[in-house]
Amino acid sequence: MSDSVNLFSPIKVGPNQLPNRIVMAPMTRNRAGAGNVPQAMNVTYYTQRVSAGLIITEGSQVSPRGAGYPLTPGIHDSDQVTGWQKITDAVHQKGGHIFLQLWHVGRVSHSSYHNGELPVAPSAIKPEGECFTYEGPKPFETPHALTLEEIPQIVNEFRQAAKNAMSAGFDGVEIHGANGYLLDQFLRDGTNHRNDEYGGSLENRTRLLLEVTQAVTDVWGENRVGVRLSPAGAFNSMSDSDPQTTFEYAADALNQFTLAYLHIVETLESVDRFDFVALRKKFAGLYMANSEYDLKRATEAIQQGRADMVSFGKLYIANPDLPERFAANSELNEPDVASFYGGTDVGYIDYPALTNV
Numbered sequence: 608m609s610d611s612v613n614l615f616s617p618i619k620v621g622p623n624q625l626p627n628r629i630v631m632a633p634m635t636r637n638r639a640g641a642g643n644v645p646q647a648m649n650v651t652y653y654t655q656r657v658s659a660g661l662i663i664t665e666g667s668q669v670s671p672r673g674a675g676y677p678l679t680p681g682i683h684d685s686d687q688v689t690g691w692q693k694i695t696d697a698v699h700q701k702g703g704h705i706f707l708q709l710w711h712v713g714r715v716s717h718s719s720y721h722n723g724e725l726p727v728a729p730s731a732i733k734p735e736g737e738c739f740t741y742e743g744p745k746p747f748e749t750p751h752a753l754t755l756e757e758i759p760q761i762v763n764e765f766r767q768a769a770k771n772a773m774s775a776g777f778d779g780v781e782i783h784g785a786n787g788y789l790l791d792q793f794l795r796d797g798t799n800h801r802n803d804e805y806g807g808s809l810e811n812r813t814r815l816l817l818e819v820t821q822a823v824t825d826v827w828g829e830n831r832v833g834v835r836l837s838p839a840g841a842f843n844s845m846s847d848s849d850p851q852t853t854f855e856y857a858a859d860a861l862n863q864f865t866l867a868y869l870h871i872v873e874t875l876e877s878v879d880r881f882d883f884v885a886l887r888k889k890f891a892g893l894y895m896a897n898s899e900y901d902l903k904r905a906t907e908a909i910q911q912g913r914a915d916m917v918s919f920g921k922l923y924i925a926n927p928d929l930p931e932r933f934a935a936n937s938e939l940n941e942p943d944v945a946s947f948y949g950g951t952d953v954g955y956i957d958y959p960a961l962t963n964v
């Protein structure tokens with residue numbers, strides 16, 4: 608890649624012409640309204656961040672069973688679609704681009720979310736720790752292992768959610784295959800002990816991700832669908848006996864689609880070393896890098912061709928005008944961790960932009 612390409616260079620992602628390579632990473636903020644419907648403060652929040660080349664929304668559950676945290680927005684009923692439509696309209700009016708993240712938490716949930724029914728997973732293996740429920744933290748439960756007959760329903764939920772996202776006016780969708788949620792639970796052998804065609808071999812563990820990607824790309828066309836993976840993350844009690852091989856296989860298998868991008872969370876929580884460059888080489892399309900990037904590291908990654916785009920999470924919580932701040936090399940606001948998950952406007956839509964400082 609030429610030296611002249613930098614974070615501020617435009618990039619074409621499928622039909623979407625992005626003005627820069629600075630992406631807002633998906634972030635759950637637990638501030639949906641009743642019925643998990645996006646509400647007015649969510650419109651303000653996303654619209655404030657419209658100068659990002661691309662906004663990826665917080666995870667949005669594809670079905671009621673896909674939820675595992677309080678007040679996360681859904682994309683499975685018409686009120687939720689109407690709520691999201693207000694967000695996409697406002698973002699588009701200001702010239703922005705926005706993808707919805709399609710989410711199913713799998714075992715990282717609790718029966719109190721599902722009228723007493725257990726969360727679902729590839730295998731009946733309980734995560735460590737506690738679930739955040741509406742009644743406070745409760746120990747995780749041993750999930751119900753999805754039967755072969757139940758798996759097509761999961762694929763259909765993603766397909767319907769993808770259709771709903773299109774009705775809501777998004778520019779594309781990102782499939783959440785990262786961070787220990789359902790699709791990741793199928794990919795990694797620490798959580799997938801199945802001995803049918805969805806477990807065991809790499810081909811089998813990758814099958815659900817590919818079936819979901821097929822269903823979602825059938826709805827959207829391939830180059831408006833991104834996939835997010837976290838090969839070396841331990842969050843939500845995740846592990847794999849050979850992550851390099853597992854995720855290189857998955858990245859290569861995803862080449863059967865012409866995706867908008869592959870979005871990789873490059874944390875090293877479960878292993879000392881993971882070769883993200885080797886992973887990237889397996890994937891033929893655009894590569895979006897994430898985790899702990901700042902202006903310097905992101906600039907290097909783009910200039911060295913290690914990434915085509917970089918997504919920023921925590922920096923975007925605190926800096927609605929992150930591209931402007933990067934361009935001016937100006938100071939950054941510090942994120943307030945206490946207001947990350949849930950609450951009011953405070954710590955959500957009250958971070959000052961440069962012009963207001």
Ligand SMILES: Cc1cc2nc3c(=O)[nH]c(=O)nc-3n(C[C@H](O)[C@H](O)[C@H](O)COP(=O)(O)O)c2cc1C
Pocket residue numbers: 632633634635636664665666708783785786835872897898899900918919920921922947948
């Ligand atoms: C408050 C918060 C909520 C998050 N929610 C999501 C989410 O809904 N989906 C997802 O894929 N990642 C989620 N993440 C992970 C971020 O997208 C990102 O991978 C992580 O923050 C590391 O990037 P950063 O160092 O730029 O913040 C969340 C992170 C934070 C801090």
